[in-house]
Amino acid sequence: MTDTFMLDGKKIRFREGQTVMTAAIDAGIYIPRLCFHPEFKPHGSCKLCTVKINERRVSSCTTPAAKGMVVESDTHEINDERRMLLEMLFVEGNHFCPSCEQSGNCQLQATAYELGMTSSRFDQFFPNRAVDASHPDYLLDFNRCILCSLCVQASRDVDGKSVFAFSMRGIHTRLIVNAGSGLLADTRFDGKDRAANICPVGVIIKKRSGFKVPIGQRRYDTMSVSSPEK
Amino acid sequence: MNKPAKARIASTSLAGCFGCHTSFLDMDERLLDLIGQVEFDRSPFTDIKHCGPCDIGIIEGGVCNAENVHVLREFRANCRILVAIGACAINGGLPALRNHLSVSSILEAVYRTDMIPNDPELPLLLDKVYPLHEVVRIDCFIPGCPPSSDTIWKVLTDLLAGRQPELSSRQIRYD
Numbered sequence: 001m002t003d004t005f006m007l008d009g010k011k012i013r014f015r016e017g018q019t020v021m022t023a024a025i026d027a028g029i030y031i032p033r034l035c036f037h038p039e040f041k042p043h044g045s046c047k048l049c050t051v052k053i054n055e056r057r058v059s060s061c062t063t064p065a066a067k068g069m070v071v072e073s074d075t076h077e078i079n080d081e082r083r084m085l086l087e088m089l090f091v092e093g094n095h096f097c098p099s100c101e102q103s104g105n106c107q108l109q110a111t112a113y114e115l116g117m118t119s120s121r122f123d124q125f126f127p128n129r130a131v132d133a134s135h136p137d138y139l140l141d142f143n144r145c146i147l148c149s150l151c152v153q154a155s156r157d158v159d160g161k162s163v164f165a166f167s168m169r170g171i172h173t174r175l176i177v178n179a180g181s182g183l184l185a186d187t188r189f190d191g192k193d194r195a196a197n198i199c200p201v202g203v204i205i206k207k208r209s210g211f212k213v214p215i216g217q218r219r220y221d222t223m224s225v226s227s228p229e230k
Numbered sequence: 231m232n233k234p235a236k237a238r239i240a241s242t243s244l245a246g247c248f249g250c251h252t253s254f255l256d257m258d259e260r261l262l263d264l265i266g267q268v269e270f271d272r273s274p275f276t277d278i279k280h281c282g283p284c285d286i287g288i289i290e291g292g293v294c295n296a297e298n299v300h301v302l303r304e305f306r307a308n309c310r311i312l313v314a315i316g317a318c319a320i321n322g323g324l325p326a327l328r329n330h331l332s333v334s335s336i337l338e339a340v341y342r343t344d345m346i347p348n349d350p351e352l353p354l355l356l357d358k359v360y361p362l363h364e365v366v367r368i369d370c371f372i373p374g375c376p377p378s379s380d381t382i383w384k385v386l387t388d389l390l391a392g393r394q395p396e397l398s399s400r401q402i403r404y405d
C-alpha cells in the first residue's frame with residue numbers, strides 16, 4: 001500500500017521507509033542537494049535540501065515521509081536560503097572554476113546555476129590549502145572540498161579502507177588522509193575504489209585525463225542538475 | 231521627432247585579460263543594434279582616459295593594485311549601474327591565485343631582492359587580489375570566463391530596457 005504527502009501542491013506517493021528526498025526523486029521532482037547520495041546513509045549536513053514542514057525547517061534527506069504531511073520546497077524564500085548556503089561554500093574554499101577539471105561535471109557549480117547564483121554576497125576567505133599530488137594516479141585539491149563526507153563514507157563503508165577522515169570541528173573542519181605522512185601515496189587508495197569516483201566537486205582528480213572532454217560538452221553543459229535521474 | 235537620448239556606457243579592465251571585452255565584441259552584428267542605442271564613454275573601444283557621468287559601467291578583472299582602486303571608485307562615482315563582468319571581477323579569478331602568498335615573497339621570487347622595481351609611476355600592489363564588490367557596491371554580476379556574448383547581450387538589453395537583468399540557469403556559466 002502506498003500513502004501520499006503533498007510537496008509544493010503535488011501529491012507524492014511514498015513507500016514505508018522512504019524519506020521526503022527519496023520519495024521526491026522517485027516522483028521525478030528535484031530537491032537541491034549536495035551531501036545526499038542514494039548509495040549512502042543520509043546525514044543531513046549540507047542543508048541544501050532543507051524544506052519547510054509545518055513551518056519547521058528540516059533536511060528532506062533525513063526526514064521520513066509521513067502520510068498527509070505538507071512540504072514546501074521550491075519557494076522563493078527557501079531557494080534564497082539555499083543560494084546563501086551555496087555562496088558560503090564558494091567563499092570558504094578556492095573555487096576558480098575556469099581552471100578546475102571538474103567544471104561542467106561539478107554538482108556544486110550546477111546547483112549554483114540551477115538556483116541562479118551569479119556572485120557571492122560574502123567576502124572570499126582565500127584559504128591557503130595545499131594540493132596533495134603524491135599518488136601516482138590521483139591528486140587531491142583540498143581547495144574545493146565542501147566536506148560532504150561522501151569520500152569518507154565510500155572509503156570506510158564500501159572499500160573498507162578508511163582512507164579519508166575529518167579532522168577538527170566547526171569552521172576549522174577539514175578533510176585529512178589517514179596516513180602517518182598525511183599523503184595519499186601512503187594509503188591503499190586505488191583508482192578502482194568507490195571513493196575514487198564519488199566526489200561531487202573537484203577534489204579527487206584522476207591524473208593524465210584532464211580536459212579529455214572539452215568544457216562546453218560536459219554533463220551539466222547538456223543537462224541541468226534538476227533533470228530527473230531516471 | 232527627436233530621437234531618444236542614447237545611453238552612455240563606460241567599460242574597463244582592471245586585473246583582467248580583456249577576454250570579457252573580446253567576448254563582448256563577439257556579439258557580431260548585434261553591435262550595430264547596440265551602437266544605435268548607446269554611446270561609449272571611457273572604454274578600450276574609445277581610449278577616453280577618464281569616466282564621465284554614465285548610465286552603465288562595465289568592469290572586468292579584480293582589484294590587484296592601488297590604481298585599480300582609483301579607477302573602480304571613479305566608475306562607481308560616475309555610473310548609475312555598475313556591472314561586474316567575468317570570474318576575476320566576481321571572485322578574483324586567476325590573478326587571485328597569488329592570494330595565499332605574501333607580496334614580498336612574490337616580488338623577491340620574481341625580481342630577486344636587489345632588483346624589485348620601485349618607480350613612483352608604478353601602482354603599488356595590494357596585499358591580495360579582491361573581487362570588485364569587496365571594494366565598492368556592485369549592482370549586477372555577469373559570471374563566466376568569459377561570459378558568452380549571448381549572456382552579455384541579455385544583461386545589456388535588460389538594463390537598456392530598464393529591467394532588472396535576469397539570467398536563466400542555462401545562461402549562467404562559471405567557466
Ligand code: SF4
Binds near residue numbers: 203
Ligand atoms: S569544484 Fe566545482 S565549483 Fe569548485 S572550482 Fe571546481 S567546478 Fe568550480
Ligand code: SF4
Binds near residue numbers: 145149200201
Ligand atoms: S573530497 Fe569531495 S567527497 Fe570528500 S568530503 Fe570533500 S567534497 Fe566531499
